[in-house]
Amino acid sequence: MNIIRNPKDVLSGLLFIALGGLFAWQTLDLPMGTAVRMGPGYFPLLLAGLLGGLGLVVLINGLRFPGEMPSGVAWRGLLILTAAVVIFGFAMRPLGFLPAVVIAVFLSALASSKFNIVTALSITVVMAVFSWAVFIKGLGLPLPLLGPWLGGY
Structure with missing residues (x-):
């Protein structure tokens, strides 16, 4: 057994x-x-x-519980999610918090093989509002909403 x-x-x-x-x-x-x-x-x-x-x-x-064997690595998802995290890190300072979140969340949605533009945009808006509410309003972190490239600071 x-x-x-x-x-x-x-x-x-x-x-x-x-x-x-x-x-x-x-x-x-x-x-x-x-x-x-x-x-x-x-x-x-x-x-x-x-x-x-x-x-x-x-x-x-x-x-x-029974299940299936691993079938391989989802390279597309792995590469796009890694790129989304890296781009978020590089975009925070020049673009600001909200644009960096929007870019990272939208790129993350692209990683799915079931990508749908309406769903991706909906998730992006919800996550941007949620991130703003939690990190800026709730925790009071001094993160600029818009960076110098977009007229912030």
Whole structure:
């Protein structure tokens, strides 16, 4: 009897656990603080723990429920999502927060093989408003909405 019933979920779970462990290890040199007065390592360690916990759930499901073998790497999605993250990083300073979010989210939507322009534009608008509400209004981060290339600052 084969103990691994869903190799795709088992591999994904192991990857999540490994990444969570790596991220947790990277926070060990940072001061943790307390739940009331969080240090710079508190939230990253919490997220690493959540990632590892999610990986454990996915791993257990891969051992319990049948599934399919991994079929290969979705190169288009991998390359477009990587490009979206890199472009977001490079676009933040010259274009500002909102244009960088809009570009990154729209590019991310292009990664899907089921791309639909109406859905992509809808997701882009929702994510731009959500990002503005959370990071600018909610958290009060001093991020410029528009950068110098678009007349901001």
